[in-house]
Amino acid sequence: MVTIADVARHAGVAASTVSYVLSGKRSISSDTRDRVQRSVRALGYRPNASARALASQRSNVLALVIPLRTGMHVPVMMQFATSVVTTARRFDHDVLLLTADEGPEGLERVAQSSLVDALVVMDVELDDERVPVLRDLPMPSVLIGYPADADRLTCIDLDFVAAGARCVDHLAVEAAERRGVLGVETPCEHTFEAVLHTVEQLLRDHPGITGLVVQNEPIIGPLLDVLRRLGRRVPEDMSLVAICADDVAERQVPQLSSVTIPAERIGQQAVESLITKLEGGDVPELTLLPPNLTARGSSCQAPQGDLTTA
Amino acid sequence: MVTIADVARHAGVAASTVSYVLSGKRSISSDTRDRVQRSVRALGYRPNASARALASQRSNVLALVIPLRTGMHVPVMMQFATSVVTTARRFDHDVLLLTADEGPEGLERVAQSSLVDALVVMDVELDDERVPVLRDLPMPSVLIGYPADADRLTCIDLDFVAAGARCVDHLAVEAAERRGVLGVETPCEHTFEAVLHTVEQLLRDHPGITGLVVQNEPIIGPLLDVLRRLGRRVPEDMSLVAICADDVAERQVPQLSSVTIPAERIGQQAVESLITKLEGGDVPELTLLPPNLTARGSSCQAPQGDLTTA
DNA sequence: GTGAAAGCGCTAACAA
DNA sequence: TTGTTAGCGCTTTCAC
Numbered sequence A, B: 001m002v003t004i005a006d007v008a009r010h011a012g013v014a015a016s017t018v019s020y021v022l023s024g025k026r027s028i029s030s031d032t033r034d035r036v037q038r039s040v041r042a043l044g045y046r047p048n049a050s051a052r053a054l055a056s057q058r059s060n061v062l063a064l065v066i067p068l069r070t071g072m073h074v075p076v077m078m079q080f081a082t083s084v085v086t087t088a089r090r091f092d093h094d095v096l097l098l099t100a101d102e103g104p105e106g107l108e109r110v111a112q113s114s115l116v117d118a119l120v121v122m123d124v125e126l127d128d129e130r131v132p133v134l135r136d137l138p139m140p141s142v143l144i145g146y147p148a149d150a151d152r153l154t155c156i157d158l159d160f161v162a163a164g165a166r167c168v169d170h171l172a173v174e175a176a177e178r179r180g181v182l183g184v185e186t187p188c189e190h191t192f193e194a195v196l197h198t199v200e201q202l203l204r205d206h207p208g209i210t211g212l213v214v215q216n217e218p219i220i221g222p223l224l225d226v227l228r229r230l231g232r233r234v235p236e237d238m239s240l241v242a243i244c245a246d247d248v249a250e251r252q253v254p255q256l257s258s259v260t261i262p263a264e265r266i267g268q269q270a271v272e273s274l275i276t277k278l279e280g281g282d283v284p285e286l287t288l289l290p291p292n293l294t295a296r297g298s299s300c301q302a303p304q305g306d307l308t309t310a
Numbered sequence C: 001g002t003g004a005a006a007g008c009g010c011t012a013a014c015a016a
Numbered sequence D: 001t002t003g004t005t006a007g008c009g010c011t012t013t014c015a016c
Helices: A004-011 A015-023 A030-043 A049-056 A074-090 A100-112 A130-136 A160-174 A192-205 A217-229 A246-251 A263-278 B004-011 B015-023 B030-043 B049-056 B074-090 B100-112 B130-136 B160-174 B192-205 B217-229 B246-251 B263-278
Strands: A061-066 A094-099 A118-121 A141-144 A154-158 A209-214 A239-243 A257-259 A286-289 A306-309 B061-066 B094-099 B118-121 B141-144 B154-158 B209-214 B239-243 B257-259 B286-289 B306-309
Touching: A004 A015, A004 A030, A015 A030, A049 B049, A061 A074, A061 A100, A074 A094, A074 A263, A074 B074, A074 B094, A094 A100, A094 B074, A100 A118, A100 A130, A118 A130, A118 A263, A130 A141, A141 A263, A154 A160, A154 A263, A160 A209, A160 A239, A160 A257, A192 A217, A209 A217, A217 A239, A246 A257, A263 A286, B004 B015, B004 B030, B015 B030, B061 B074, B061 B100, B074 B094, B074 B263, B094 B100, B100 B118, B100 B130, B118 B130, B118 B263, B130 B141, B141 B263, B154 B160, B154 B263, B160 B209, B160 B239, B160 B257, B192 B217, B209 B217, B217 B239, B246 B257, B263 B286
Parallel strands: A061 A094, A061 A118, A118 A141, A141 A154, A154 A286, A209 A239, A209 A306, A239 A257, B061 B094, B061 B118, B118 B141, B141 B154, B154 B286, B209 B239, B209 B306, B239 B257
Antiparallel strands: A094 B094
């Protein structure tokens, strides 16, 4: 293994000089800099990560905690993870992958052993037991999603409220006359029966409904089935707009107009916030990413009438 | 931050004694051990990862290199990654996540800076430029998939040959009389047209075909469409067995009999091999995991006749 | 603009 | 069975 001392000797300078050339933390005559850089290349020198971390109190590693099982669409999650890694590399950081099943203790472990400098925690739930731990950790973190009490924490998510509004707008604009635009919200379990029941109930209560907003990815398939079975054609009798991953929207028949989950953007934003915090900068407690609607076949020619959000 | 010196002072012993209690690398009187363990808990001591890595020349971190875009089914890949992390934790290791776009240089970077002790590289291609790099790295690695020249490398994969054989057996057993069992192999592009063309050709050349083995996940959907369009009912006119992820097989109509991609098993095996190597043990150059066939609706009542692999 | 030297917190000889 | 000590390879004061 080539050490900094080897490089120093080879270049005829002190080890500290090599260090400073590499970090750029103090000015160096261009002559010495060149000599050192040549030696670095000649010897194939790579700074030892542990030694560097020990001396500088910085590992340059971020933790990424992914959910094990979740309602989340797996490809979206993967996209997110990839984006976190790619962005981290842009800032000269690496990413340690943790699974949620390590629980709060896992966060404590990697943080307090200084394995990582900061954490990105995905799929944070309303009453997540990791939240108090994160708050007390001696390093910055970013949560994806947000808990009931987000005090002193940095959270990032899609702006679901705006996304819903965006969907409703889209449907409303479609209903040319804009009369009778009425909102109804209905939660729904992920079984076919539950969807069938919910939709039947909805149609009974509001026979005039002509538009649906789905923010519940697992029920998208069943919902289309149910509508078909009930004889409601999409989009002729019923418009549909979903909040889901693009690939899911595109896989349906007809393809769904949708607000995308901006996984890549969220991952990038998460890392950028962390880096800012690591550098002592300030970031907002809550960052909500603006929705982006793509119109597809499920909402082209909707008639006028009521709207519903599921 | 609590250091080993703090613990030593608190317990009235030498720092090395604390170290030995924690590592179990030499025998300690139960009295001292108890005192030290109590102090560790009392002070909430966590060994500093960098200091430990620097002194012991072991980071206890494995690199996992995932493909960015691939023919691979994303949920399967995620399952694999999760399994790698979970298994690594069982052996007290963590996992650094790298993306394939860092290329060979990325492997060199994390290896030569001693950021990691060993590497798992997914989705290795026949002529992968990372292969020579891995061979020359001063640390063990495991490849998922295998390259043309696997000399001095450890590779793990599903035994596709056995998997294919298993599928053919399954179909052959179905064809009660076993007469006319004939094998034909046909590669196929991922477009609907290519599939249509391939199948038409196949049926023209071998009109008696009654069974198909698909080892080409992306064409599964198109293939079912094509068969439907050509008026071949599955499984009545044509049996089908796929080599693919369970969730893909289950999502089709009818559900496909299939040999699973044992992602979890592969991840586990990969890490176990690495740990063995790190401990100086020997592992086989090539580990092929045995196939496991699940019979589903696509092959229940196949008639007698020919078989084909696509 | 550069060098010398003191750690960072731990492990592992070596010594007792 | 335990303690003493010399590093591991780097960063960063402090001094010139």
